[in-house]
Amino acid sequence: MSIWTHLRKAFTPERKSLASPDAALLSLFGLTETTxxxxxxxxxxxxxxxxxANAIQLISEAVASLDVTVKRIEGQDEVDVPDHPLxxxxxxxxxxxxxxxxxxRQIVRDALMNDAGGLAWVNRVNGxxxxxxxxxxxxxxxxxxxxxxERRYRLNNQPVPARDVIHxxxxxxxxxLSLAREAIGIAVALDRHAGKLFTRGARPSGALLIPKGMQEEAVKAARAAWRLAHEGEDQGRTAILYDGMTFEPFTFNSTDAQFLENRRFQIEEIARAFNIPAPMVGDLSRATWSNSEQxxxxxxxxxxxxxxxxxxxxxxxxxxxxxxxxxxxxxFDRDDLTRADLxxxxxxxxxxxxxxxxxxxEGRQWLGLPPREGGNEFLNPNISAAPAPEPAEDKPDAAE
Known part of the structure; x- marks a missing residue:
């Protein structure tokens, strides 16, 4: 274990702060945001x-997946420094x-999920x-x-220089995530309703029509017999009706009630809050081969x-x-994200x-191929004439 790890552990135990409370402290005082x-x-x-989850993972992992380089500015150019210690x-x-x-990935994820942004502390030794x-x-x-x-930073309530904090x-x-809280709340409500939609909590599957004049005890007995035969693990058995009873099923089409359209709209609404095109989060309703690359x-x-x-x-x-x-x-190298098809x-x-x-x-370098001899010349291969073949040497006549 390195020496700066030992020095870091010498800090005093963590103390909570009401100036920047975490989720546990907010829930302790009941200070949670309700939509x-x-x-x-x-x-x-x-x-x-x-x-x-898809939007946060998509942005954070896309940023973290890019190759990071250190460059030195020389006039108008930026030159790679491949051996820089950073x-x-x-x-x-x-x-x-x-x-x-x-x-x-974690810094970007924190900035997507917390109003305070993504923070990390830089531990320096001899500067x-x-x-x-x-x-x-x-x-x-x-x-x-x-x-x-101006932002003044504190590590375990001890002041630290701003230059030692990545923010x-x-x-x-x-x-x-905070800006989309209302849209997320509606999406949660739709998800909960969807969970009940296909159970008895959303709407009964049908009704038993009992003839007029049946006694209350007979009605209770018929109801108990029906539930015993057709609900729970025994559902699907053959229905046996007596005393003139009939069963009328209820039909419910969630698409006609625009339930699925509402769920799709919430996907678009949340994607807008994260500034992500809808096809990138799986909504392919308007995606085509021509606009996917765009x-x-x-x-x-x-x-x-x-x-x-x-x-x-x-x-x-x-x-x-x-x-x-x-x-x-x-x-960060953006080339991997801007490459088109071959x-x-x-x-x-x-x-x-x-x-x-x-x-x-230079073109071969873009394709990841090594340079070839003569490839540094700026020539138009469509109009540049190929070098003429050398004339064949005159061979002496075999008869001579």
């Missing part, structure tokens, strides 16, 4: 709605028990980052100056790009030294080579 549908929507309840924290292990993928730890929000907190917007803020000062580009441009920009800035502010911050940046990529690369915008080796 207009009368349903309390906390994180645990919200994640039970499939579209909410890459070991962001790619391999952020600390002894958390990988870089898990850390980034250099040695590990990054994501604490519970009741342990790592911040106070906001309402006049200037990814949600948009609109509230996380998407929806993927919209997901990168309008959903992921703001989170990526915010995370790149938060990492740069907290991880670089004062000297490096001016000429170093952290970038036919489209081949057509685009061929067009760029023909217009002499790129050379063949």
């Amino acid at each position: 207009s549908a009368g349903i309390v929507v906390n994180q645990a309840e919200a994640l039970k709605v499939p579209v909410v 890459l070991a924290l962001l790619r391999d292990e952020a600390n002894d028990w958390t990988t870089g993928f898990e850390l980034i 250099e980052p040695r590990e990054i730890i994501r604490y519970r929000q009741s342990f790592l907190q911040f106070d906001l100056d309402l006049d200037t917007g 990814l803020l949600p948009p609109l000062d509230r996380c998407p 929806k993927g580009r919209e997901f990168l441009s309008y959903t992921l790009e703001p989170w990526l920009r915010g995370l790149e800035g938060a990492l740069r502010r907290a991880l670089f030294s004062d000297e490096e911050r001016g000429n170093h940046v952290i970038r 036919a489209t990529r081949a057509t685009t690369i061929n067009s760029l080579i023909s217009s002499r915008t790129i050379n063949p080796n």
Whole structure:
């Protein structure tokens, strides 16, 4: 175990704070948010709605799956720094028990689910980052100056420098889960109704029509006999009616009652709160072969790009030294998300080579292929003449 792990454990036990209460403290005082549908929507309840869990998982894992690089700014260009020590924290292990993928995924997930955003503490030794730890929000907190917007951070109620905290803020000062609380509440209500829809709680399967004049005791006996024969584990047996009784089944079409349409609309409504195209969360009612790729580009441009920009800035502010911050940046590689199908990529690369915008080796690099000899020349293969074959040497006549 490393020395900074021992130093971290020397902190005093955790103390709760009313200034930044967690879910347990809120429930202790009954301070839970109830929607207009009368349903309390906390994180645990919200994640039970499939579209909410899918949206949070989709965004957080898409960001964490991208390759992260450190670049040095040289004039107008950004040059890779493949041996920078920060890459070991962001790619391999952020600390002894958390990988870089898990850390980034958790920071983005917290920003999607908590109004305070995603926070992580950078442990420095001799001014250099040695590990990054994501604490519970009741342990790592911040106070906001309402006049200037300055954030003052506290780790276990002890002040820590702002430059030692990675902080990814949600948009609109509230996380998407909080902004969609009413829509999630309606989705929960529809799910609960769906659970009752196919049981006796929603609507009886039918009615026994009993002739007028049957005594009360006979009615009770007939009802008990019917339930014994046709409810519970014995349902489906042959019905035997006597004394003129008849059975009239009730029909109920949930589609005609627009129940399924309401559930589909809630999927779209929650997807809008997370700024995700509906096909990305499984609603394929309006998806076609022609617009699926366009929806993927919209997901990168309008959903992921703001989170990526915010995370790149938060990492740069907290991880670089004062000297490096001016000429170093952290970038996530978007190429994996912008790649089109092979036919489209081949057509685009061929067009760029023909217009002499790129050379063949640059096109091969986009395809993950090694360079070839002579591929650095900017030539148009459609009009460039092939080299003429060398003339054959005159052979002496065999008769001579």
